[in-house]
Amino acid sequence: MTKTQETQTETQTETQSMKRDFYKLFINGEQVESSNGGRTKVYNPATGEVFAEVAKATKEDAQKAVEAAREAFDNGKWKRFPVNKRSRVLNKIAEIMRSRFNELVELEVLNTGKSLSAAQAQINQAVEDFEFYAGALVGHRGSVNPVPGQFHNYTEKEPVGVCAQIIPWNYPLMMAAWKVAPAIAAGCSVIIKPASLTPLTAIILGEICLEAGVPVGVVNILPGSGSEIGNYLVEHELVNKVAFTGSTPIGKDIMGRASNTLKRVTLELGGKSPNLVFEDADIEAAVDGSIYGIYNNTGQSCDARSRIYIHESVYDEFVEKFIEKTNKLVVGNPFDKATHLGAVIDKNQMDTIERYVQSAIDEGAEILAGGKVLNPVGFENGYWYAPTVIGNVAQDMKVVQEEIFGPVVVVSKFKDEKEAIALANDSEFGLASAIWSTNGARATRVANQIEAGIVMINCPFSAFPGTPFGGYKQSGFGRELAIETLDLYSETKSIMSYYGSRPLNPFGL
Template sequence: MQYINGEWCQATTGKTYPVYNPATGEVIEQIARGGKEEGNLAIDAAKNALPSWSKKTAKERAFYLKTVSEKLRERIDHLATIITTEMGKPIAEAKGEVNLAADYLEWYAEEGKRIYGDTIPSSSETKRIIVLRQPVGVVAAITPWNFPIAMLARKIAPALAAGCTVVLKPAESTPLTAIEVMKIFHEVGLPKGVLNLVHGEAAPIGEAMMERQEVRKITFTGSTKVGKELAAKAAATMKKISMELGGHAPFIIFEDADLEKAAEGVIASKFRNAGQTCICTNRIYVQRTIAERFSEILVTKMDKLVVGNGLQPEVTIGPLINEAAVAKTEDHISDSVKKGAKVVYGGKKPTGEVYKKGHFYEPTILLHATHEMKIATEETFGPVAPIFEFDTEEEALHLANDTSYGLAAYFYTKDVSRVFRMSEKLEYGIIGINDPVPTTAQAPFGGVKESGVGREGGRYGLEDYLDYKFLSLELEL
């Protein structure tokens, strides 16, 4: 159902669409297919709610965020089951995502109380200069399917904390988690129109968001291609934008690294959510002197990965989101093998009754990868880890930066001087140094180059939801 102006409603057309379980191929539920009309109704509701919500104190707004955060933690098993059922990730990962969403809500409940202005010394004795920071207005938030609750929270929490109102459009394949979160906001008594949910047809809902002057900010997580299209349309009404787009993360392992920990780091980064994360490892660069030894260590650790339905507690690799994702994974592996790569682990769909109807693929290791292969430049979004070799630090930097993306990068070393050299020269917004999972609520998340604009998380995440207002006051002294 849609959630507009504090009420649950069906689509005006009466149309629905199915939401599938990617592990079984079964229809979970039929969902109302909203469109442009629902988008406009939600924008109207958010516009009408803005004056009263923006006037509330930071403490008043914090109450709702903090209370919802607590309820997410209380209902972690229920929410995690919904996440796993509609998008496939293992239940343990889904629980971790619920906790991360709760962290974002809790963080911004407090950070919203620290939206400070300034008093600036004037160049005239009769003038006083004051800078206010005020909410930008109505926000349109578009979230992806791979983190259906964490990305939702990372957008709506700072927006609401800043005093903005929100129209949320979740991914078409994963609306059920968003619906559950809206139920909790409704339960705690969030004022009508402050947070609205529309789901269904992406293009017409997006049209309403882009065309309406009242929408002053677009926040989007998704592909670079779609992000560019939205940014171009947002320019027509000069909306603020923040976009977390595609990535192609390098994972660099130097000869002085702890190879056991580096191998564990590769597995944690590459195979989380079956490789379907924007910051997951895409290219593994190993110094040539240790390449053979590292590959052997990595392969021996792969057997601990278990492919299957994410609702089973022993499963660590769930299904891909759909058959197109499986086909892309197969294409990248096939292209790599044709161009000289060697499959040393995995490389095929798993067999057996449990896998027949789902979109499963084995975690795969490729040796002898080169930059002539598709996998070196295209984001796979699947469980494939290609290993490249390099000789020098300078070469590793050149290879790592040789991409239009700039979201996340990782490297493993014990050399403190190298830590700073690499960190300062890698062209990425997030750097994991001996750390394969850097995401946290209190730090800025986002990329450079074609991986996006703006940041989410920490105090930085409030900036794009605020406008600066300069007051110049002439006094009679």
């Protein structure tokens, strides 16, 4: 064992293990049970078995968390940290996360059923989010603005206050990092409401933040009911901002509730992202990238490219190769390095996927691959669905227009560039999109006409720390993961001063 490994082992021995039978709420720097003793069972989707319990927050617990976050913000300790000191704390969070990387990955796989490779990539990005904002906050400052006459104007950036951050189940730790890192970098305090299905790594993140030097009360974690705890936080008068990632219907509800107190709101919502394959595309690259674009994270991604439109001249070639590679995907043991697709999150989601596929069949579509529940050996009681390709679809079918959130993709043809753009934009959503073409002028031209917040050209990856992530239309508003995200957690104060030698007398009195 190397000296570095020995040091990491000693650090992990001193820190409470991530794998526990029972996880508590994290309020005001302490692990506490629910006020009424309530607990929720946490399942491993790959096996269908309970592997832990978590405290279930009540409104009383939520009130305590809000008060803790409010006190931590109002006392000003964290927001008055010098920028360089706050930056060091964020880097320390990243350092601790990196030292416990394998533990975080294991816990994420157990709680979500996702593949090992997917979890590793996502935890790594979560670490990099804190590293990115540790640097970005140093340059986040106001400006000096020219004003006619003998006046001087400058602006200052001040943290917006207490932030309620509601996290989805598909990327538990990565989404928590996307929200917590910029919020605390800006000097805010936060209350995270993780998804009831996947609260564990968010709880651990709260503990890591405290260990890294974030003051007590700045980060609080409240696992519990979205309809109860989430709504309570959204409506609370002491909460200044809400950031939500999840479904469009819930996003609309949150926006309405937040309006009563005029909270700032950031919404990253649903998607039904198009993937355009032109006749001049590198077909092999397009197939490989499109496979990843839909089946990464078992298709449970808001940016999943679930509608593939292929030029009619290369449609048969593309679809043949796409199906061939889809059928080679390995679905099973999430901890096996050879596995491509892990489990679906729970039975409700699996049933939803089944209903969508059946609706396609009922409407006359054709199942080209998959289209069935799977039972991998050793994981028969888990929730598994085969990677599925649906052809012969019409644009008005449910599987074309509605978000499925599973490993299901539809394929259809287009005849020219104009039709491709029209089909791509024929959606209430506008989160992500992809273009495959070796013609740079065409790719740029089409990208400029796509109604989506993210356009990928000859690339399957939609986000890295530092690149804006967010959507058009009913995919929400606001951008996460970028420098400008800091502005979403800041107020801009304009300060005007007069430096003339004669007193001002505007009314001439």
